[in-house]
Amino acid sequence: MLEIKNLHVKLEDEDKQILKGVDLTVEAGKVHAIMGPNGSGKSTLSYVLSGRDGYEVTEGEATLDGEDILEMEPEERAAAGLFLAFQYPVEIPGVGNMTFLRTALNAQRKARGEDEISAGDFLKLVREKAKTLKIDADMLKRPVNVGFSGGEKKRNEILQMAMLEPSMCILDETDSGLDVDAMKLVSEGVNALRDEGRAFLVITHYQRLLDHIKPDVVHIMADGRIVKTGGPELALEVENNGYADILGEVA
Amino acid sequence: MALAQVKQNTTDARLDALTLPEGEAGWAAEARADALTRVRGMGLPGRRDEYWKFTNPESLTQPVAPRAAIFKYEDEAPAFDQIERLRIVFVDGVFDPAQSDDLAMDGVEITRLSDAMAKDIHWVRDLYGVLETRGQTPVARPLAALNTAFATDGIAIRATGKAAKPIHLIYLHEDETSDAILHHLVKVEEGAEVTVLESGPAAARFNKCMEVEVADTGRFHHVRTQGRDHERRAATHVFSRLGQESTYKSFTLTANGVMTRNEHVIEMTGDDAVAHVAGAAMGDGASGDFHHDDTVFITHDAQRCESRQVFKKVLRNGAEGVFQGKILVKPDAQKTDGYQISQALLLDEDSSFQGKPELEIYADDVQCSHGSTTGAIDDTALFYLRSRGVPESRATDLLVLAFLAEAIEEIEDERLQDDIRTRLENWLERRRQG
Numbered sequence: 001m002l003e004i005k006n007l008h009v010k011l012e013d014e015d016k017q018i019l020k021g022v023d024l025t026v027e028a029g030k031v032h033a034i035m036g037p038n039g040s041g042k043s044t045l046s047y048v049l050s051g052r053d054g055y056e057v058t059e060g061e062a063t064l065d066g067e068d069i070l071e072m073e074p075e076e077r078a079a080a081g082l083f084l085a086f087q088y089p090v091e092i093p094g095v096g097n098m099t100f101l102r103t104a105l106n107a108q109r110k111a112r113g114e115d116e117i118s119a120g121d122f123l124k125l126v127r128e129k130a131k132t133l134k135i136d137a138d139m140l141k142r143p144v145n146v147g148f149s150g151g152e153k154k155r156n157e158i159l160q161m162a163m164l165e166p167s168m169c170i171l172d173e174t175d176s177g178l179d180v181d182a183m184k185l186v187s188e189g190v191n192a193l194r195d196e197g198r199a200f201l202v203i204t205h206y207q208r209l210l211d212h213i214k215p216d217v218v219h220i221m222a223d224g225r226i227v228k229t230g231g232p233e234l235a236l237e238v239e240n241n242g243y244a245d246i247l248g249e250v251a
Numbered sequence: 252m253a254l255a256q257v258k259q260n261t262t263d264a265r266l267d268a269l270t271l272p273e274g275e276a277g278w279a280a281e282a283r284a285d286a287l288t289r290v291r292g293m294g295l296p297g298r299r300d301e302y303w304k305f306t307n308p309e310s311l312t313q314p315v316a317p318r319a320a321i322f323k324y325e326d327e328a329p330a331f332d333q334i335e336r337l338r339i340v341f342v343d344g345v346f347d348p349a350q351s352d353d354l355a356m357d358g359v360e361i362t363r364l365s366d367a368m369a370k371d372i373h374w375v376r377d378l379y380g381v382l383e384t385r386g387q388t389p390v391a392r393p394l395a396a397l398n399t400a401f402a403t404d405g406i407a408i409r410a411t412g413k414a415a416k417p418i419h420l421i422y423l424h425e426d427e428t429s430d431a432i433l434h435h436l437v438k439v440e441e442g443a444e445v446t447v448l449e450s451g452p453a454a455a456r457f458n459k460c461m462e463v464e465v466a467d468t469g470r471f472h473h474v475r476t477q478g479r480d481h482e483r484r485a486a487t488h489v490f491s492r493l494g495q496e497s498t499y500k501s502f503t504l505t506a507n508g509v510m511t512r513n514e515h516v517i518e519m520t521g522d523d524a525v526a527h528v529a530g531a532a533m534g535d536g537a538s539g540d541f542h543h544d545d546t547v548f549i550t551h552d553a554q555r556c557e558s559r560q561v562f563k564k565v566l567r568n569g570a571e572g573v574f575q576g577k578i579l580v581k582p583d584a585q586k587t588d589g590y591q592i593s594q595a596l597l598l599d600e601d602s603s604f605q606g607k608p609e610l611e612i613y614a615d616d617v618q619c620s621h622g623s624t625t626g627a628i629d630d631t632a633l634f635y636l637r638s639r640g641v642p643e644s645r646a647t648d649l650l651v652l653a654f655l656a657e658a659i660e661e662i663e664d665e666r667l668q669d670d671i672r673t674r675l676e677n678w679l680e681r682r683r684q685g
Contacts, residue, residue: 050638051634051637051638052634052638053630053634073637073642073643074634074637074638075637075638075640075641075642075643075646077638078637078638078639078640079640083638083639084638086635086638089635090631090632090634090635091632092632092635092636092650092653093653094650094652094653094654094656094657095636095649095650095652095653099649100636100639100649103641103645103649104636104639104640104641105640107640107641107642107645108639108640111640111642143653160639164639164640
């Protein structure tokens with residue numbers, strides 16, 4: 001589904017190389033986790049894949065279902081099925097959460113040549129999905145993420161994911177700022193979306209999120225590269241021994 | 252040539268092109284003559300005047316109105332057409348009874364100004380030119396005095412109870428060279444309530460003055476749209492005086508127009524009065540020049556009054572925005588609560604915004620705050636929306652709407668809020684598909 005080959009990325013305004021040849025293939029139906037110390041390039045990878053400004057791809061490629069996504073606008077990537085759950089979801093005062101969700105859903109449908117969803121069907125759908133994530137009517141009415149707690153923001157990300165039904169979901173440190181209960185709720189939301197046609201790339205510092213969202217493959221990223229790949233046991237190794245051991249071993 | 256001489260010549264040339272109405276009652280002729288004396292004394296505005304530094308008044312003061320093409324609104328529903336209202340139509344500044352509704356309505360008396368000026372109606376006499384005169388100090392507003400002297404038409408409204416429905420003043424523009432001067436009076440009696448709506452370009456050049464007296468516990472609501480006409484010019488003034496526990500709320504939506512200067516002069520003379528003025532303006536220099544100026548002066552002259560000014564402008568393609576807002580708190584106006592915010596969203600580097608917030612406070616127990624910001628679209632928010640599949644142009648419009656929302660929320664009546672919001676969304680959508 002997602003195929004990244006020899007991806008090199010630098011900051012647009014600075015002569016600073018962040019990704020130095022990332023190779024990664026995520027198959028449909030699988031959950032891949034990327035772990036790694038601060039500054040290893042995990043978040044940059046997620047931003048570059050979703051099309052955020054400020055980065056320059058100097059070498060390599062990234063395709064989603066065979067299509068080159070690096071040439072696409074962010075909205076085209078979304079319509080093609082890519083979704084990034086933000087580490088820091090953005091507050092947008094003045095734009096209602098419901099308006100936002102409906103506009104996004106309809107824009108994607110339109111881009112794919114599908115009919116817009118009717119107001120009634122949309123309402124039914126959003127209420128149903130919100131309920132399982134314990135998002136109340138008030139949160140849906142409020143401006144996007146404004147006044148939301150850390151946990152509410154992350155749940156709101158998962159709600160968007162559930163509504164938009166992307167095929168490739170990237171979760172960027174979705175566990176940061178979550179208490180145990182919120183982490184459970186968010187994980188349940190993610191697990192409910194696990195499906196043969198859908199893949200996940202879960203970026204995290206800690207093993208604990210992976211207790212809830214069980215990965216098929218775990219990658220360790222360091223200094224802009226994937227340095228080690230293994231099964232779920234690799235996450236436990238990080239938890240027990242820290243990154244230093246693994247990195248030492250690789251070096 | 253000396254500056255004073257230039258001003259004198261400009262004033263003379265403009266006044267020579269106008270004639271005082273005839274056949275009016277003695278008091279009216281006197282009010283006109285007084286106003287003419289005021290204009291001559293002040294002279295028409297020039298670029299060197301403190302309150303015209305950011306706006307060139309030339310096209311508003313020149314003897315003949317610059318030509319303005321007639322704008323076709325074919326693809327747009329008339330403003331407020333979903334709202335049950337009493338319609339009063341002016342075509343190029345002349346009342347048109349044929350297109351207007353019957354002026355009789357429960358809770359209000361409505362008279363055509365030219366009829367009222369021929370009679371001796373006490374509340375008309377006590378209001379016409381009176382608030383305008385008060386509003387001439389400390390800052391001169393010569394175009395308003397000119398209006399009082401020469402206004403040829405207008406409407407006089409007296410609310411004695413709760414008006415059965417809003418009164419909608421519809422200004423149609425059919426003559427490319429029309430130069431309209433309208434003067435309206437609104438008297439809201441004790442405990443009464445009325446809503447006045449306004450829409451339309453009115454003329455190639457429009458000088459409008461409205462005097463609003465709100466008695467104790469009276470409530471006045473004002474919502475207007477200044478439409479999409481690219482070439483129209485307008486100088487408007489609202490002078491109001493507020494009694495005890497009265498309410499005054501005014502909102503203006505503007506899109507396009509070569510030149511717009513909207514002035515509000517509000518005097519709070521009764522304790523516990525509330526005045527909210529708000530404006531949302533969208534200007535696109537690509538459709539023709541766009542210059543929009545909001546000038547507000549609020550005087551607190553009573554205790555525990557609350558005033559709010561919320562002005563937002565979205566500018567692109569070389570559009571120019573101006574805000575001059577003042578809060579004056581007199582020595583006895585203790586417990587004043589004054590708030591003022593003016594913000595501009597510049598969608599490119601060619602557009603500009605000039606803001607001049609002023610506070611002048613002589614009382615010691617007051618709460619006054621003001622803020623002014625100029626900025627671009629928030630890139631992070633834009634990316635967030637796009638990452639969810641919202642195309643860039645649509646995402647920008649959502650953020651534009653969000654930016655203007657605070658001003659629109661100042662409208663109390665939710666139906667009117669919806670009407671304004673829908674209109675704005677349609678304008679944005681039309682531009683997107685442009």
